Amino acid sequence: MIDARGGGLGRRAGVGAGGLGLTGVLIVLALQLLSGGKFEVPDGFDPSTAITAGSAPAPSSADEDSLAQFSGRVAADVQDVWTDVFKQSGESYRRAKIVRYSQAVSTDGCGNATSAVGPFYCPGDERVYLDMSFYRDMRTQLGATGDFAWAYVIAHELGHHVQNLTGTFDEVRKLEQDDPSVARGAQGTSVRTELQADCYAGVWAHAAYGFGQLEKGDLQEAITAAEAVGDDRLQSRSGSVRPDTFTHGTSAQRQHWFQVGYDSGKPSDCDTFSPGEI
Ligand SMILES: [Zn+2]
Structure with a gap:
């Protein structure tokens, strides 16, 4: 594990975000496009509200x-599960x-990110960035239950890594190039991407x-x-609300798709990109 704690930038570290879009029927995912054409998948927050980072290293x-x-243990466990799943194929x-x-x-x-982004996965360097203040x-x-919530967050981020490895991100990028509007909305590729990552977290939970x-x-x-922590952080730290409440889907949708993965343990059941409502 790499420890980048205390690496305060001491200046405004904006993370650009661009919309993707959603397509009528065949779908894919949502990526946050950075101005340089690179993208990341932030979780729980609108990266456009990136705040000024403090310069003092965290103790x-x-x-x-x-x-x-x-x-580290959770991440290793999740990746062991995916190693097995991939091996089976x-x-x-x-x-x-x-x-x-x-x-x-x-x-x-x-690029640079602040804690306003929260935990996120960067496909460009294949790393999961865990924001310790989020935990x-x-x-x-939540008290002790917060540990399970944290494990779920880690599994969700690694779900994005799986999407990267399996080419889902590439498919989305192609779709987005054809029609940048496909990502948006309650049925958009952005939500479908997030729900699939939730389902993949369920696949891990099935094994764990x-x-x-x-x-x-x-x-x-x-x-x-x-979700609550994410919203709270955004509002308290930047004074603004999250503009796109559909980014991750509703609580009910997220629970549903986690449950799908948890019940079956099969990533093929995480077909959040199938035509129809999710
Ligand atoms: Zn996500």
Whole structure:
């Protein structure tokens, strides 16, 4: 695991975001386009509201170190599951790197990001960037249950990595070039991409937890918390609300698709791009 904590940029680190679009029937995903043609998949926040990052490095605490271990364990477990899944299809899974950060981080593939973006995956450098302050907010709100919510967030981000490896992102990019409007809206490729990542998180949970061990309430709480924390952060830190409430789908949609992956354990069931309503 790479530790980029304390890497405050000390200046405004804007992350450009561009719309993708959605297509009538055949669908794909949503990517956030950066001005340089690179994109990232931020989670929970509108990256256009990136805030000024503080320059003081985040102090490293024992609590944070154990969190680092926990995050590393979860990420390794999720990637072990995907290694097996890929192997079953005769493919090999290329592991993503996990980077922890606080306040701000400079990426190789997606420019600079601040904690306003939250946890995100950068397809350009195949890294998952975990915002530690996001975890702390969630833990404060949820207590011990926050750890499951955090694990879900990590699994969701690695779900985006899977989408990158399987070529889904490329398909979306092609669609977007044809019609930049396909990403938007409640049925757009952006939402479908996010819901598929939720479903992929469910695929991991299927392998990680025995059937029936996860209560519906656990999941609901985790997803609600992740969203609530995201909204709270946006509003408190930038003074503005998230403009696109459809980016991740509704809570009910997210729970539904996580459940689909959790029940079957098969990524092929995560067909959020099939024609029709999601
Ligand atoms: Zn996502």
